[in-house]
Amino acid sequence: MYERYWRQMGDKTTVVIPGWKFISYFSDKRNLCWFLEPEFGNAIIRLHKLVGNAVTDDRYIVVGTGSTQLFQAVLYAVSSPNASEPINVVSAAPFYSSYPLITDFLKSGLYKWAGDAHKFKKENKPCIELVTSPNNPDGSSRQSVVNQKQGILIHDLAYYWPQYTSISSSPADHDIMLFTVSKTTGHAGTRLGWALVKDQEIAKKMTDFIVLSTIGVSKESQLRAAKILQVLSDSHQNKGHFKESQPFFDHSYNLMAKRWKQLRGAVKTSKLFSLPEFPHGRCAFSGHTFASQPAFAWLKCEGETEDCESFLRDHNILTRSGKHFGDSAKYVRISVLPRDELFDQFIDRLAAINST
Amino acid sequence: MYERYWRQMGDKTTVVIPGWKFISYFSDKRNLCWFLEPEFGNAIIRLHKLVGNAVTDDRYIVVGTGSTQLFQAVLYAVSSPNASEPINVVSAAPFYSSYPLITDFLKSGLYKWAGDAHKFKKENKPCIELVTSPNNPDGSSRQSVVNQKQGILIHDLAYYWPQYTSISSSPADHDIMLFTVSKTTGHAGTRLGWALVKDQEIAKKMTDFIVLSTIGVSKESQLRAAKILQVLSDSHQNKGHFKESQPFFDHSYNLMAKRWKQLRGAVKTSKLFSLPEFPHGRCAFSGHTFASQPAFAWLKCEGETEDCESFLRDHNILTRSGKHFGDSAKYVRISVLPRDELFDQFIDRLAAINST
Numbered sequence: 001m002y003e004r005y006w007r008q009m010g011d012k013t014t015v016v017i018p019g020w021k022f023i024s025y026f027s028d029k030r031n032l033c034w035f036l037e038p039e040f041g042n043a044i045i046r047l048h049k050l051v052g053n054a055v056t057d058d059r060y061i062v063v064g065t066g067s068t069q070l071f072q073a074v075l076y077a078v079s080s081p082n083a084s085e086p087i088n089v090v091s092a093a094p095f096y097s098s099y100p101l102i103t104d105f106l107k108s109g110l111y112k113w114a115g116d117a118h119k120f121k122k123e124n125k126p127c128i129e130l131v132t133s134p135n136n137p138d139g140s141s142r143q144s145v146v147n148q149k150q151g152i153l154i155h156d157l158a159y160y161w162p163q164y165t166s167i168s169s170s171p172a173d174h175d176i177m178l179f180t181v182s183k184t185t186g187h188a189g190t191r192l193g194w195a196l197v198k199d200q201e202i203a204k205k206m207t208d209f210i211v212l213s214t215i216g217v218s219k220e221s222q223l224r225a226a227k228i229l230q231v232l233s234d235s236h237q238n239k240g241h242f243k244e245s246q247p248f249f250d251h252s253y254n255l256m257a258k259r260w261k262q263l264r265g266a267v268k269t270s271k272l273f274s275l276p277e278f279p280h281g282r283c284a285f286s287g288h289t290f291a292s293q294p295a296f297a298w299l300k301c302e303g304e305t306e307d308c309e310s311f312l313r314d315h316n317i318l319t320r321s322g323k324h325f326g327d328s329a330k331y332v333r334i335s336v337l338p339r340d341e342l343f344d345q346f347i348d349r350l351a352a353i354n355s356t
Numbered sequence: 357m358y359e360r361y362w363r364q365m366g367d368k369t370t371v372v373i374p375g376w377k378f379i380s381y382f383s384d385k386r387n388l389c390w391f392l393e394p395e396f397g398n399a400i401i402r403l404h405k406l407v408g409n410a411v412t413d414d415r416y417i418v419v420g421t422g423s424t425q426l427f428q429a430v431l432y433a434v435s436s437p438n439a440s441e442p443i444n445v446v447s448a449a450p451f452y453s454s455y456p457l458i459t460d461f462l463k464s465g466l467y468k469w470a471g472d473a474h475k476f477k478k479e480n481k482p483c484i485e486l487v488t489s490p491n492n493p494d495g496s497s498r499q500s501v502v503n504q505k506q507g508i509l510i511h512d513l514a515y516y517w518p519q520y521t522s523i524s525s526s527p528a529d530h531d532i533m534l535f536t537v538s539k540t541t542g543h544a545g546t547r548l549g550w551a552l553v554k555d556q557e558i559a560k561k562m563t564d565f566i567v568l569s570t571i572g573v574s575k576e577s578q579l580r581a582a583k584i585l586q587v588l589s590d591s592h593q594n595k596g597h598f599k600e601s602q603p604f605f606d607h608s609y610n611l612m613a614k615r616w617k618q619l620r621g622a623v624k625t626s627k628l629f630s631l632p633e634f635p636h637g638r639c640a641f642s643g644h645t646f647a648s649q650p651a652f653a654w655l656k657c658e659g660e661t662e663d664c665e666s667f668l669r670d671h672n673i674l675t676r677s678g679k680h681f682g683d684s685a686k687y688v689r690i691s692v693l694p695r696d697e698l699f700d701q702f703i704d705r706l707a708a709i710n711s712t
Binding site: 002003004005006007009011012013014015016017018019020022023024025026027065066068069072076081098101102105106107108109110182186187188189190191192209212213214215216217218219220221223224227228231 | 363
């Protein structure tokens with residue numbers, strides 16, 4: 001979905017890296033996260049200040065190979081190496097289907113997946129709670145469920161950008177916040193995420209994790225992402241240089257609005273399906289008042305269809321069953337971000353089911 | 357050490373990446389390792405065929421965020437998720453100091469560090485043995501020590517390149533071989549390694565690991581490394597285009613030879629220190645007959661000095677004690693790859709100790 005926008009921008013976001021530069025492991029030996037390229041750190045701070053979605057003052061920035069690696073870095077950083085048993089990791093269902101897999105695949109003695117935060121709440125045991133907001137898969141805005149006094153919260157804010165949801169008038173100010181380039185600009189292949197971390201010791205241990213896991217993070221990815229994020233900010237702040245194209249978030253907001261309109265149009269006429277409804281909110285960044293238009297549609301098969309994924313597969317629509325997300329198979333997750341042709345084809349097929 | 361060479365090459369290795377390209381997670385959906393950029397895969401095969409250091413035919417290539425990540429991917433791939441206890445991971449001392457840390461930092465239930473392969477041999481239990489050849493830290497050429505019938509071997513061949521050691525007349529042909537860009541060309545910040553894997557199932561599980569760990573590997577790193585490796589091969593195969601500079605391995609072989617001559621010169625006159633001696637071998641790639649000139653010097657304090665690291669620190673030489681490598685504190689590891697100024701300074705300081 002984003003490719004077309006960046007193509008329009010021509011060579012403004014082209015990155016050129018000479019073969020003899022950026023050879024070393026080190027980016028900035030004085031920084032706690034010594035493999036963070038200063039250019040990338042600066043681009044992140046500028047973007048957050050522009051959008052107003054997260055506090056960056058008095059925060060440590062830890063860069064990771066995508067937010068997937070950062071999530072694991074946080075688990076390592078906040079769990080105790082000497083605990084008698086692994087700490088429980090929970091998230092309110094429906095949750096991102098990769099979280100249980102990533103938490104458990106190495107059978108770590110430090111942490112283990114304990115499922116739905118709603119069910120876990122009754123157990124009153126220590127835990128790490130993942131708060132994904134807007135949520136993957138269902139797009140809802142979320143807060144902590146377990147709400148322990150000494151509970152450890154990880155806020156995954158990958159989708160907290162103004163093309164997907166309205167930005168609150170006060171920037172997010174949590175202890176540990178995760179972001180990723182892929183959901184901000186679409187550059188998934190760059191494998192780059194960042195964490196904003198209040199506590200120095202946690203930031204230090206996250207850095208240790210990334211050193212043990214991959215000895216830092218690709219310089220090339222950081223240099224390219226720095227350029228792209230700077231051009232993104234420029235598209236809003238130096239509009240004169242961008243006569244041919246809209247500012248990035250305006251363009252992507254409009255595209256998401258159009259797609260959700262198509263999607264709701266295709267679903268509305270039918271009694272077979274339903275979509276979540278989101279409250280309207282005023283976006284402090286854009287000034288628009290709108291309901292969330294998430295990156296994923298959390299579609300429910302109404303009526304007697306129990307396995308929505310199979311039902312849609314029979315109509316040549318590939319989705320991911322709600323059971324992978326800790327929820328019912330009556331739900332499926334569908335991406336709203338594919339290329340235009342694919343998205344239009346999906347809408348046509350969905351509408352065709354309704355009309356038969 | 358390598359920076360000067362790549363600077364001489366001017367813009368031949370400059371990579372240019374437009375903002376709208378290489379956005380997707382996917383590089384080649386038909387490949388088992390679907391996030392491997394075909395350009396990078398081709399550059400690897402061409403380079404191995406040029407040097408003759410490893411078999412690539414009928415091998416799967418798995419790309420990783422440095423060989424550090426690939427090492428972990430192998431541990432995951434070859435250990436059994438249903439075993440009653442973690443499998444032992446061993447390597448002959450002295451071994452790379454990060455191996456124990458990387459193996460144990462998540463307290464995995466799949467595998468655990470079990471130390472020196474020589475000591476472990478008597479136990480006659482299943483294990484994964486790491487064979488690092490040439491070895492980090494001591495530069496020796498190695499073979500399996502435990503030598504079990506059904507033992508699993510990981511060959512870390514990061515330093516098996518003709519600037520460091522002579523290349524055998526028959527290419528290495530092990531089941532699992534790890535390489536890294538950082539030790540081949542010096543581009544450590546690129547965080548890129550590759551595995552050559554015989555068994556499809558192991559290659560598949562390694563790919564799974566990298567998906568769970570980081571959802572693939574930076575496209576930017578792969579594109580840049582592809583360019584650099586192709587220019588490296590060109591410097592040998594299309595010499596006409598490179599009038600001003602030597603072929604890469606000639607240049608780096610000469611530089612290593614010069615540095616080892618300086619080093620041996622500084623040590624020879626003294627009874628305080630000794631260095632390992634290596635057998636001479638004929639390099640099937642270059643035709644030179646020479647003794648290994650490793651990336652690290654494994655220096656021993658002779659006589660009564662028990663803590664060689666402290667002794668050298670008192671003379672303003674920073675090294676890493678042998679105790680981190682599963683060996684005696686009478687040894688230290690010293691890098692032979694720093695920039696010229698640093699290396700010359702080190703040699704001067706070492707020589708000064710001898711003359712006092």
